[in-house]
Amino acid sequence: MKFVDEATIDVVAGSGGNGCASFRREKFIPFGGPDGGDGGRGGSVFAVGDRNLNTLIDFRYARRHEARNGENGRGSDQYGAAADDIVLRMPMGTIISDAETGDVIAELLVPGEKVQIAKGGDGGFGNLHFKSSTNRAPRQKTSGWPGESRKLRLELRVLADVGLLGMPNAGKSTLIAAISNAKPKIADYPFTTLHPNLGVVRVGPEKSFVVADVPGLIEGAAEGAGLGHYFLRHLQRTHLLLHIVDLAPFDDAVDPVAQARAIVAELKKYDPKLHAKPRWLVLNKLDMVPEEERQRRVSEFVRRFRWKGPVFEISALTRAGCEGLVRAVYEHVAKLRNVTPEDPDPRFEAVSDGTAT
CATH class of the missing domain: 3.40.50.300 (P-loop containing nucleotide triphosphate hydrolases)
Structure with missing residues (x-):
């Protein structure tokens, strides 16, 4: 197998789902009130150290890793589902740094160590969050926050005595x-x-x-x-x-x-x-x-x-x-x-x- 100890990848975390502006509408309930749920959280991207790997060759060919967006909120007090996170397994001794600034984000030195390298966006608020004694029919809602997007440089330094x-x-x-x-x-x-x-x-x-x-x-x-x-x-x-x-x-x-x-x-x-x-x-x-x-x-x-x-x-x-x-x-x-x-x-x-x- 070819040995690769340097790679550049793009990681994109998922954006949060949008909040929902909805009102409860049922027979014989003329003033049901707001029931719009929040959007779900977007998926984050994590890196984890794996002692069974000894090369970065997997990231030479799979350069883009993108998590899913969170679901939008719905009526009837239904919150959107959060998206699954992505876990990238890397060999022990990998240094993860920002390709644009050169700042080191993490070093994987402990087996099983899990580090977040791109944070998923939070979900937006539905109008359920904005109701109050003076605002009984709020129509406000917020959009989901975008997830982080980064270009990362991976550098492997083997762990040896x-x-x-x-x-x-x-x-x-x-x-x-x-x-x-x-x-x-x-x-x-x-x-x-x-x-x-x-x-x-x-x-x-x-x-x-x-x-x-x-x-x-x-x-x-x-x-x-x-x-x-x-x-x-x-x-x-x-x-x-x-x-x-x-x-x-x-x-x-x-x-x-x-x-x-x-x-x-x-x-x-x-x-x-x-x-x-x-x-x-x-x-x-x-x-x-x-x-x-x-x-x-x-x-x-x-x-x-x-x-x-x-x-x-x-x-x-x-x-x-x-x-x-x-x-x-x-x-x-x-x-x-x-x-x-x-x-x-x-x-x-x-x-x-x-x-x-």
Whole structure:
């Protein structure tokens, strides 16, 4: 299924029904009085978070969502029926904003959370509402109020605990396939990943976290080069970033340190808050490095990159070192999940590990 994480839709709430001006007319009752009922309320449009959805593709093709109008009031004290509301089911992490003003209306972060995005109009008053001791035969009535009409922009940011960051072909898809239940496309050419992949990593009974793999970044991504800049927004909700580095590139002229620095620079240009997230270094493809050279190459990379934070040496293909990485990540994520509501959001906590830029 095609992955869609942006869509623009039109939502139109129903207008309220008109009030009725009517008088009771029955045999032997010459002065029955007013009996015009109110109009019914127009249908509203709601958005609700659904954890079973993971893309906005439904809204790419169904762009207009219009609720029905309320019924008009009738005589004999009959009020018009209210119209049914429309409920639009959207994936968790969807940001709903006004397409014209850019104002954020809602963010769907809780399963089942229901948010009104267009309010239906109230029904008009019938002449039954205007009778009094001095106005016994009112002919006034009011029309129904129009419903809200909006053009909305939907933006999906996936909800994940950990995000994988790196150059194309660094082994991110291989890693997420090795440690989780995700089945991404894996091939020996760059830009194999064309859309974000989510995987659930299970450490033990009732112990798990979610990993997001996005298309690889290249230099100039912040200005629109490559594919990764389209999906960097999906890393903004994560607790931790894993910077995957290929220590055994096919081309000997490629410098892994220069590539790693380019990734960090693009991250900073795209969003300083994303750059400030906690970030760990994961040196991948060590199975392709001769065993006697591994420690020297790792030490040389860390020295040149001037990295002072956590470093993990793994091979996603053979899964060597992956178990230790998974347990360390889970312990880090579990600590952040136990923070109190009064504490600042740990996902935007500034990194203090001397990250090279």
